[in-house]
Amino acid sequence: GDSVTQMEGPVTLSEEAFLTINCTYTATGYPSLFWYVQYPGEGLQLLLKATKADDKGSNKGFEATYRKETTSFHLEKGSVQVSDSAVYFCALNAGGTSYGKLTFGQGTILTVHP
Amino acid sequence: DADVTQTPRNRITKTGKRIMLECSQTKGHDRMYWYRQDPGLGLQLIYYSFDVKDINKGEISDGYSVSRQAQAKFSLSLESAIPNQTALYFCATSTGRQGNTGELFFGEGSRLTVL
Numbered sequence: 001g002d003s004v005t006q007m008e009g010p011v012t013l014s015e016e017a018f019l020t021i022n023c024t025y026t027a028t029g030y031p032s033l034f035w036y037v038q039y040p041g042e043g044l045q046l047l048l049k050a051t052k053a054d055d056k057g058s059n060k061g062f063e064a065t066y067r068k069e070t071t072s073f074h075l076e077k078g079s080v081q082v083s084d085s086a087v088y089f090c091a092l093n094a095g096g097t098s099y100g101k102l103t104f105g106q107g108t109i110l111t112v113h114p
Numbered sequence: 115d116a117d118v119t120q121t122p123r124n125r126i127t128k129t130g131k132r133i134m135l136e137c138s139q140t141k142g143h144d145r146m147y148w149y150r151q152d153p154g155l156g157l158q159l160i161y162y163s164f165d166v167k168d169i170n171k172g173e174i175s176d177g178y179s180v181s182r183q184a185q186a187k188f189s190l191s192l193e194s195a196i197p198n199q200t201a202l203y204f205c206a207t208s209t210g211r212q213g214n215t216g217e218l219f220f221g222e223g224s225r226l227t228v229l
Contacts, residue, residue: 004156032215032216034216034217036220041222042222042223043118043204043220043221043222043223044157044204044206044218044220045220046217046218046219049215049217051215089156089157093215093216095216101147101159101162101172101216102157102159102216102218104156104157104158105156106154106155106156107154107156
């Protein structure tokens with residue numbers, strides 16, 4: 001079945017450090033890939049997405065590139081801020097009979113210190 | 115106002131009690147979902163509905179039931195709550211229109227504690 005694996009956390013960084021959160025997936029067909037962010041006490045919000053191979057999603061300084069050859073969708077940001085502290089989820093929509101349902105990774109907790 | 119609203123936001127109950135979590139949306143989406151979040155496990159799909167007359171089980175439906183009262187309303191029930199159903203529950207919506215990439219829009223969550 002479909003699955004998403006994220007790097008284990010928690011991740012703790014100093015402000016302005018470089019961030020990478022790894023995400024790999026297993027799916028049949030050609031999934032769409034997503035990164036969601038959950039700030040403390042809030043629901044999940046879409047951070048960025050990519051719908052086909054080699055697409056790059058970007059938002060708020062975050063980027064992720066859909067790599068079909070390595071089945072990966074790693075999240076990166078060049079300079080993190082304290083306000084980026086949150087839980088980050090990688091997810092996929094495999095389409096076909098799974099259309100409309102997302103499969104989530106386990107989430108990675110990011111804490112950024114001043 | 116939030117596009118996807120969940121009530122209650124927090125609930126503490128006792129083992130064996132019946133609990134209903136409600137979700138309403140103003141996004142006009144036809145698809146609605148209930149997910150459960152446990153620490154370290156991400157989100158797991160409980161039930162989903164692609165229209166008013168359509169109800170489908172997700173990965174972890176045992177011990178839960180749902181009702182789609184209208185396009186905008188989707189409720190989750192625990193007929194007899196047990197402690198391992200203590201979790202954060204999310205309602206989500208999506209459009210079924212052609213070209214939809216599968217993006218979900220989430221409510222703020224309902225934290226349920228079963229003692």
